[in-house]
Amino acid sequence: MDVPSAILNNDGSCAPEYRDLIDDQDVVRALELLVMNRVMDSRLLTLQRQGRLGFYMTSTGEEATTIGAAYCLNDDDPIFLTYREMGSLLWRGVPLEMIVNQLIGNGQDPGLGRQMPVHFCFRDYGIPSISSPVGTQLPHATGFGYAARLRNTGQVALAYLGEGTASEGDFHTALNFAGVYKTPSVFIIRNNGYAISTPESLQTAAKTLSSRAEGYGIPGLRIDGNDFLAVINAVGWAVERARAGEGPTLIEALTYRVGAHSSADDPSGYRADEEPEKWRAMDPLARLAAHGKWRGVWSDEQEARCKAKSETQLSELVTACEVWPPPALETLFEDVTAVPTPQLARQRARYYEYLRSQRKPAPQEVA
C-alpha cells in the first residue's frame, strides 16, 4: 500500500498532491471543532473538580485522529466509540447540548441518565453506546458491517480502540471475523502510549500493533495520528476500500494522551511531569493551525476569537442544561426488557409503597 504515515511538514505545508485531500472550508471547520474540543476538556474537567459533573475524560492531544477519522465518513456510517473521541461526536454534528445533557445525566439525555458521563449513545447521529468494558464494541463493528453488506445499505462501520484494548480477546475476534467475511469495517487504534498507567511496552512484545493486521489477512497502516492530513488520507483510503467491498483495514494512529486517563486518575504516579511537555511539539492543534495559516485561512487572532466564543457558548450551555431535572423515577424501571417482568413490577410497587410511607412522591402505578 502506498499510504504515507505523515504528510504535514513542520512549517504547516504539505506536498501539492495532498492539498486537495480537504478543502479550505473543512480545514477551518476542523480547527474550530478542535478548539472547541480543547475548551470542553479544560472547562468540563474543571466542572468535574467543582463537583458539578460526576466524571469526565479528556481527549486532549488526540483530536487529529478523532476529528479526522469522522471527517472521512458519511452521516449514516456508525462510529463505534470508546470514551476518548469527543472530536468524532463534534464532527458528526451531535449538538453540544445533547453531549452536556448526557454528562450531567439529566432527563434530557436520550440515555435517560442511566450511564456514567462520557458513555454516549446517540442513535440519530449513528453513535451506538460506548461501554466501559473495553473492546466489546469491536465485534459489533464487524457485525454491523456484515449487516450493511447483506442489506445493501452501503454503510461502513468505524471502530476505535486504545492500544491497551488490542490485548483484549474481542480485538482478536473482531478483526479475525472481519477478515474472514471481508466486512466493510475500519478499526483505528489510538496508540496514545498508556492504558491508564500501563505503558504500551507491557501490552505487547510486538514492535507495532499495525503488524497484527497481517495475521488477519487484512491491510494494516501505521500513521502519525497527530497529523490531520495523514489521518484523513489513511482513513479515507480504508473507508473507500471498505465501501467498495474490499474488506476491513486496521490503522494504528500514533498519538499521545496529554491528560490523565480520567478525572479519577493522577498520572504523576506513573509518568514524569515533563513527559507531556515533550509532546507539545507534536500538538495536533498547533500543526493543523500551521497548515491553516499556510493555506491562508487561519490566524492566531481567529484562533483566539474561536476560543473565546467556544468558552462563552459552552458556559452558557452548561448553565442552561443544569436546570433540567433528573430523569423521572419511572424510567429507573423501564427498558430492561420491552415490558417489565412481573418480578420487577413487584419490586417497583414495593418501592413506591415505601416512598408513600415516607410521605415522598411516588409515581402512579400503571396497570
Place this chain on the structure above:
Amino acid sequence: MSESKPMNLLQALNQALDLYMEREDSAVILGEDVGNFGGVFRVTSGLQEKYGAERVFDTPLAEAGIVGMAIGMALNGLRPIVEIQFADFIFPAFDQIVNELAKYRYRSGAQYCPKVVIRTPYGGGIRGGHYHSQSPEALFAHTPGLRVVVPSNPYLAKGLLLAALEGPDPVIFLEPKRIYRASRGELPLEYYTVPLDRAIVTRPGRDCTLVAWGSMLPIALEAATLAEGEGYEVEVIDLVSLAPYDIEALERSVSRTGRMLIVHEAPGTCGLGGELAAAVQESCFTHLEAPIRRLTGFDTPFPYTLESHYMPTADRILFELRELIEY
C-alpha cells in the same frame, strides 16, 4: 384441521428455524458448524442449502466473536439467531451477553434494542463430563434484560422458539439435549407460537406442587406417576420460562397444595430453585404445610463416571415427595 406429523425435539427446532427464516428476511443463523454441516446436533440441517451461505453461515471458533458480531448485526437491522454448540462453551461470550446484549436497551434509553436469540444445548445425562453437561440457567436468569426459556417437548420447542424469535427481547434458549431425540410428539406443521412467560400445569394434582423444566420434566412426570401408585396426587408444573418466571402460576398451585418441590440439574446453592422457593414463601407463607424443598444437582462440577448419582431421578423425587406430603 391443519396437517401434523410426529417429530422429535431436534426436528421441531429445525422446523421452527425454517419457518422463521422463510417469514423474516432479516433473520440470519450463525455459529460453529451450523452451515454446511447443519450443526453438530443437526438442528440447522438443510437451512444453508435453502437460505444461502450469507444468511446461514459457519463462524470461526470463538463464542465471544459470534455473539459480539450478532449484536452488531442486530444493531443494523438483522435478527440474528446464534447457536452456541454446547452451553458449557458459552462462557467466552459471557461479557458480550451480560454487559452488552442484556443491557443495550436499558443503557441506550431504548434507542438501540439489539435482539439476538442464542440457542444452546444444555444439561447432563449424555455422559458428557464437565464440559458437555452443565446447566448455566441461573447465571443468565440473574441478569436483568435477558429472557431464559427451556422447552421440554417438541411441541413446546417449536412454539417457544418461534415466540422467542418474534419477540422484542434477547433470549437464551436452552435446549435439553438429553431428550433431543427421545422426546417425540405429533405437532402441527404450520407456524404457531407458545407464550414465552407462562408456566404450564402439565399434570394436575392437589397434594404437592412439583416444579421442573427441560429434561427434568419427563423425570418429574415419571415421579408423579410413581407417587400416584402410593396414593399421592402430585401437580407437575413445567416452568418453561426461567426468566421471567411465572410467579402467579406457582402461587396459584402452592396456595392449593401447600407444598412445593423444585427439581433441577444445576447445583443447588444459588440455583434457580432457591429463588423460586424464596419468592413463593413470601406470598404463600400462610398456605404452606411443609417447608419448600429442592432436589438438585450436587454442588460439584458435573461428574463423568458417577453421572447417574448426580442427576435427579424419579425415585429420588419420590423419596422427597413422600417426606414432603407426610410432613
